[in-house]
Amino acid sequence: MPPQTQAPSQARGRGGGPRNRRPEIQQEEKQFDERTLHIDRVARVVKGGRRFRFRALVVVGDRKSRVGIGIAKGADVTAAVTKATEVAKKHFISVNLYKGTLPHETEAKVSGARILLKPASQGTGLIAGGVVRTVLEVAGVKNALSKSLGSSNKANTAYATIAALEALVPADKWVTKKGKVKTAEKAEKSEVKKPAATRTADKKVAKDKE
Numbered sequence: 001m002p003p004q005t006q007a008p009s010q011a012r013g014r015g016g017g018p019r020n021r022r023p024e025i026q027q028e029e030k031q032f033d034e035r036t037l038h039i040d041r042v043a044r045v046v047k048g049g050r051r052f053r054f055r056a057l058v059v060v061g062d063r064k065s066r067v068g069i070g071i072a073k074g075a076d077v078t079a080a081v082t083k084a085t086e087v088a089k090k091h092f093i094s095v096n097l098y099k100g101t102l103p104h105e106t107e108a109k110v111s112g113a114r115i116l117l118k119p120a121s122q123g124t125g126l127i128a129g130g131v132v133r134t135v136l137e138v139a140g141v142k143n144a145l146s147k148s149l150g151s152s153n154k155a156n157t158a159y160a161t162i163a164a165l166e167a168l169v170p171a172d173k174w175v176t177k178k179g180k181v182k183t184a185e186k187a188e189k190s191e192v193k194k195p196a197a198t199r200t201a202d203k204k205v206a207k208d209k210e
Helices: 077-090 131-139 152-167 177-190 196-209
Strands: 034-047 049-061 066-074 105-108 111-120 142-147
Touching: 034 077, 034 131, 034 152, 049 131, 049 152, 066 077, 066 131, 066 152, 105 152, 111 152, 111 196, 131 142, 131 152
Parallel strands: none
Antiparallel strands: 034 049, 049 066, 105 111, 111 142
């Protein structure tokens, strides 16, 4: 008979279970979506030469109409990004959205950057590029049109996009011309009409004065 091969014995610990089994760590879901828009190296001239640091531009949002941006400097890239993220979380704004898009057209200007945002129908997607697209995605906008009409500076463009989103007004707070006309008509109807006798007396007084 051929010799029976024994299965390799597994190393077992004191409790009878396999050794070196580490507990599985469940990764916590991030509450916010953090995106790094730009990292730049900056220099400061001192007596001994130049001192280099890093500047990070970060946008943070929950994809549910809350978004914020921050800029910070650090000795290395990680420190700069961490600081910028904390700054962004302290400067959250709430964006008024309507069915995944913008309630109306909006425009904002910050320094040399000028950003124009327009609502779009469902299925259009985000017609935007670079910094504007990232900010809109993080804010939770799914359909929108955009156009950059000024400087291409990323920091100014990001702040201009935030300013444009902050200027959005929900539909229930719009003041339209039609509404003003209706209000004026109601005011005219609510005025109490003078009786016929009073109007006749007023005409006589006017004739006597003449």
